[in-house]
Amino acid sequence: MLQFISHYTEQYSYLDSIRIALQGGCRWIQLRMKDASNDEVRPIAIEALQMCKNVGATFIIDDRVELVKEIGADGVHLGKNDMPINEARKVLGESFIIGGTANTFEDVKAHYEASANYIGCGPFRFTTTKKNLSPVLGLDGYRNIINQMRDADIHLPIIAIGGITAEDIPAIIQTGINGIALSSTILRAANPIEEMKRIINITKP
Amino acid sequence: MDIKLNNKKTSIASCTLQELAQEMSLPEKGIAVAINNQMIPRTEWINTPITEGADIVIIKAACGG
Numbered sequence: 001m002l003q004f005i006s007h008y009t010e011q012y013s014y015l016d017s018i019r020i021a022l023q024g025g026c027r028w029i030q031l032r033m034k035d036a037s038n039d040e041v042r043p044i045a046i047e048a049l050q051m052c053k054n055v056g057a058t059f060i061i062d063d064r065v066e067l068v069k070e071i072g073a074d075g076v077h078l079g080k081n082d083m084p085i086n087e088a089r090k091v092l093g094e095s096f097i098i099g100g101t102a103n104t105f106e107d108v109k110a111h112y113e114a115s116a117n118y119i120g121c122g123p124f125r126f127t128t129t130k131k132n133l134s135p136v137l138g139l140d141g142y143r144n145i146i147n148q149m150r151d152a153d154i155h156l157p158i159i160a161i162g163g164i165t166a167e168d169i170p171a172i173i174q175t176g177i178n179g180i181a182l183s184s185t186i187l188r189a190a191n192p193i194e195e196m197k198r199i200i201n202i203t204k205p
Numbered sequence: 206m207d208i209k210l211n212n213k214k215t216s217i218a219s220c221t222l223q224e225l226a227q228e229m230s231l232p233e234k235g236i237a238v239a240i241n242n243q244m245i246p247r248t249e250w251i252n253t254p255i256t257e258g259a260d261i262v263i264i265k266a267a268c269g270g
Contacts, residue, residue: 001237001239001242001243001244001262002242002244026244027237027244027245027246028237028244055246056246056247056248056249057244057246058237058244058264074234074235074237075235075266092266094235094266095232095234095235095266096235096266097235097236097237097264097265097266098266117235117264117265117266118264146212149212150212155210155211155212155213156211157211157262157263157264173242176212178211178212178239178242178262179239179242179262200243203242203243204241204242204243205241205242205260
């Protein structure tokens with residue numbers, strides 16, 4: 001599974017980046033506009049949602065629980081400093097996907113108990129996209145968390161996030177991780193649509 | 206047949222993703238499904254066969270599963 005986290009560069013807007021991801025075959029989009037206001041995000045989110053609907057892609061928004069509910073996105077991704085998952089569940093009810101960021105097995109367990117539907121687990125390695133201070137996990141970190149989840153009978157989809165490049169993907173998938181979240185690596189490629197296609201192919205077993 | 210569902214070995218009767226959705230009473234909304242790491246849009250479920258040992262991941266909002 002590949003989740004594309006929207007991004008912008010001098011060359012591409014947020015919507016451009018989503019269009020590229022969809023054209024490259026990605027069917028899971030997260031709109032992430034961390035420093036924007038809801039009023040700035042709303043029109044972009046509505047257009048992105050429509051683009052996703054046209055091809056049957058899943059569309060979630062980073063944070064902004066109320067906006068997710070208002071426009072009818074598929075769900076929300078909540079980072080460590082966003083609204084707690086159990087509060088978001090109260091607002092959204094049972095028909096929205098809620099994903100949570102985890103850095104440790106304890107985070108995973110807490111998110112599971114708070115009714116999260118998937119886990120974004122990272123960072124895999126140091127990243128400049130997200131200025132967080134959580135320790136990097138690497139392959140061993142993922143193996144440990146997957147084993148602990150298995151032992152605790154927690155069967156929640158888990159995707160790897162944070163500083164991942166195409167070359168890292170086979171080894172990450174080998175650890176038992178279900179998918180990958182990618183952002184800047186796609187737009188940095190000379191041909192981002194082809195890069196997305198290439199990466200989706202890499203995730204195939 | 207036996208498949209892996211959200212990393213757990215599971216026995217199912219369905220032969221397509223559409224049938225599995227019915228078997229599991231999957232909701233209309235708030236759901237994403239991948240087979241062997243490839244996300245499958247709902248419109249393609251009916252034409253998507255499930256084979257022995259498939260690695261299926263279902264992200265869904267409703268509890269359980």
